[in-house]
Amino acid sequence: MFEAGALFGFTGTTMASLMFFWSMYRQFVPYQLRDYLEKCFYKMFGLVSTSVHIKFTEYTEDKGLKKSQAYDLIRNYLSSKSTARAQRLKANESKNSKSLVLSLDDHEAVEDVFQGVKVVWSLSVWKSDNQADSSERKYLTLSFHNRYREMITTTYLDHVLREGKEIGLKNRERKLYTNNSSQDYSAWREGRWSNVPFDHPATFETLAMDLEKKEGIKKDLIKFTKGKDYYRKVGKPWKRGYLLFGPPGTGKSTMISAMANFLEYDVYDLELTTVKDNSELKKLMLDTKGKSIVVIEDIDCSLDLTGQRKKKKEEDEDEEDEEKKAEKLLKRERSERESKVTLSGLLNAIDGLWSACSGEKIIVFTTNYLDKLDPALIRRGRMDNHIEMSYCRFEAFKVLAKNYLEIESHDLYGEIKRLVEETDMSPADVAENLMPKSDEDDADICLRRLVKSLEEEKEKARKLAEEEKKKKAERDARRKKKKAEEEHKKKKETEENGDVFRDNGNLI
Numbered sequence: 048m049f050e051a052g053a054l055f056g057f058t059g060t061t062m063a064s065l066m067f068f069w070s071m072y073r074q075f076v077p078y079q080l081r082d083y084l085e086k087c088f089y090k091m092f093g094l095v096s097t098s099v100h101i102k103f104t105e106y107t108e109d110k111g112l113k114k115s116q117a118y119d120l121i122r123n124y125l126s127s128k129s130t131a132r133a134q135r136l137k138a139n140e141s142k143n144s145k146s147l148v149l150s151l152d153d154h155e156a157v158e159d160v161f162q163g164v165k166v167v168w169s170l171s172v173w174k175s176d177n178q179a180d181s182s183e184r185k186y187l188t189l190s191f192h193n194r195y196r197e198m199i200t201t202t203y204l205d206h207v208l209r210e211g212k213e214i215g216l217k218n219r220e221r222k223l224y225t226n227n228s229s230q231d232y233s234a235w236r237e238g239r240w241s242n243v244p245f246d247h248p249a250t251f252e253t254l255a256m257d258l259e260k261k262e263g264i265k266k267d268l269i270k271f272t273k274g275k276d277y278y279r280k281v282g283k284p285w286k287r288g289y290l291l292f293g294p295p296g297t298g299k300s301t302m303i304s305a306m307a308n309f310l311e312y313d314v315y316d317l318e319l320t321t322v323k324d325n326s327e328l329k330k331l332m333l334d335t336k337g338k339s340i341v342v343i344e345d346i347d348c349s350l351d352l353t354g355q356r357k358k359k360k361e362e363d364e365d366e367e368d369e370e371k372k373a374e375k376l377l378k379r380e381r382s383e384r385e386s387k388v389t390l391s392g393l394l395n396a397i398d399g400l401w402s403a404c405s406g407e408k409i410i411v412f413t414t415n416y417l418d419k420l421d422p423a424l425i426r427r428g429r430m431d432n433h434i435e436m437s438y439c440r441f442e443a444f445k446v447l448a449k450n451y452l453e454i455e456s457h458d459l460y461g462e463i464k465r466l467v468e469e470t471d472m473s474p475a476d477v478a479e480n481l482m483p484k485s486d487e488d489d490a491d492i493c494l495r496r497l498v499k500s501l502e503e504e505k506e507k508a509r510k511l512a513e514e515e516k517k518k519k520a521e522r523d524a525r526r527k528k529k530k531a532e533e534e535h536k537k538k539k540e541t542e543e544n545g546d547v548f549r550d551n552g553n554l555i
């Protein structure tokens with residue numbers, strides 16, 4: 048009835064009276080009676096009516112009783128419309144119990160306007176007449192004027208489903224997936240992945256790094272998320288690869304969380320060493336959903352991905368001490384025993400992911416040593432954006448000071464600026480110094496602690512450089528001596544051979 052009034056575009060006092068009548072009717076007439084009356088009304092009204100009704104049931108009955116995806120998407124779409132316009136709403140807790148989600152109450156209707164055309168959505172509940180059967184089925188009815196049949200059944204419904212999907216993705220509880228089975232005691236299993244709610248607090252605002260670089264990354268990410276049509280136009284899958292490299296504690300993992308929070312994506316943390324073989328890896332990759340970041344951390348340590356290249360390099364490093372060599376060999380043997388994933392398997396899995404999945408996806412590799420990686424793995428097209436996470440410089444320090452001490456300037460800033468520019472200290476270490484250790488620790492104490500720490504670090508680096516220089520000189524001297532000995536030996540051998548030749552000559 049209300050639907051009919053709205054659809055026919057009654058205005059002014061007619062509409063006001065109708066609205067009053069409608070709210071009285073809704074308040075005082077029980078819904079069982081209302082359902083009956085409305086059915087009769089529609090039957091009678093249908094004979095002369097020019098309105099069209101489309102029913103969307105909560106469950107589809109074709110393959111057993113299966114939840115209808117379209118119904119869920121429409122409910123998502125209607126949630127915001129209902130909050131703004133419906134008279135009776137239902138409040139539910141969100142999945143992460145952090146907020147309330149309002150939606151259309153049963154037996155309630157809400158109006159929507161699309162391209163100037165009014166439509167009405169109503170939510171009804173069907174209950175079985177059979178006393179023994181207590182089940183109830185919900186359904187949504189879309190009502191509109193027949194004149195707009197074409198537009199509503201195509202453009203409008205497409206719009207509703209698309210928006211519903213977007214809203215659903217936005218409201219969903221984001222997840223951190225892992226393939227590492229040893230960590231999943233409290234996690235839910237979903238196919239090959241287990242998951243826990245993703246609740247990392249890192250954001251780009253709290254990430255300490257060069258501001259220009261940070262803005263560049265944000266812009267790149269925004270461009271990527273809006274690039275659906277562009278990627279289609281240039282014939283590329285809608286994916287982007289990031290390689291984050293830099294020393295430990297410079298914020299590579301923090302950056303991944305900031306990216307996920309910025310884009311509102313899920314995170315798949317792929318532990319390569321626990322993947323059995325190449326085909327398992329491919330299945331894992333294909334099992335990931337859209338709007339997600341697939342992460343492989345410390346890719347240089349995960350597997351012997353550099354193969355022959357690395358072995359050759361090791362042979363060249365004749366100065367490397369035995370202990371280190373044995374440790375590396377043990378590590379490689381262990382990873383070979385645990386996993387049979389190869390470099391080409393990884394490349395294929397990434398390319399499979401690139402081409403076979405729908406929806407936008409980002410893959411991130413992190414490493415402490417860029418030069419240890421095979422060029423094929425990090426070439427543009429696979430890893431489109433190479434981002435260096437560096438030691439804490441003044442810009443990054445200011446962000447950390449703001450985060451940890453809530454200050455934007457201080458007398459010590461000048462000294463700190465000089466020190467951080469000439470000392471390599473990771474943001475993790477700077478942050479540790481800035482963190483108050485007791486209630487008495489104010490900004491002044493924390494900054495002085497940082498200055499002291501930076502000075503110590505500087506001194507340590509100076510001593511280390513001196514030692515390195517000394518070691519290098521010794522190494523050079525050893526090499527020179529070895530070379531001279533070899534040359535001397537060679538010369539001696541040539542002379543001896545010459546003597547034998549002369550002796551032989553004499554004999555002849």
Ligand SMILES: Nc1ncnc2c1ncn2[C@@H]1O[C@H](COP(=O)(O)OP(=O)(O)OP(=O)(O)O)[C@@H](O)[C@H]1O
Nearest residue numbers: 253254255294295296297298299300301474475478
């Ligand atoms: N750039 C940064 N901005 C803000 N906090 C940072 C930054 N870098 C490090 N931190 C702090 O230091 C901690 C360790 O950083 P993170 O784990 O991101 O380093 P990483 O580069 O991934 O190190 P690794 O190479 O050892 O994995 C973080 O929890 C965070 O608190």
Ligand SMILES: [Mg+2]
Nearest residue numbers: 299300344413
């Ligand atoms: Mg890390």
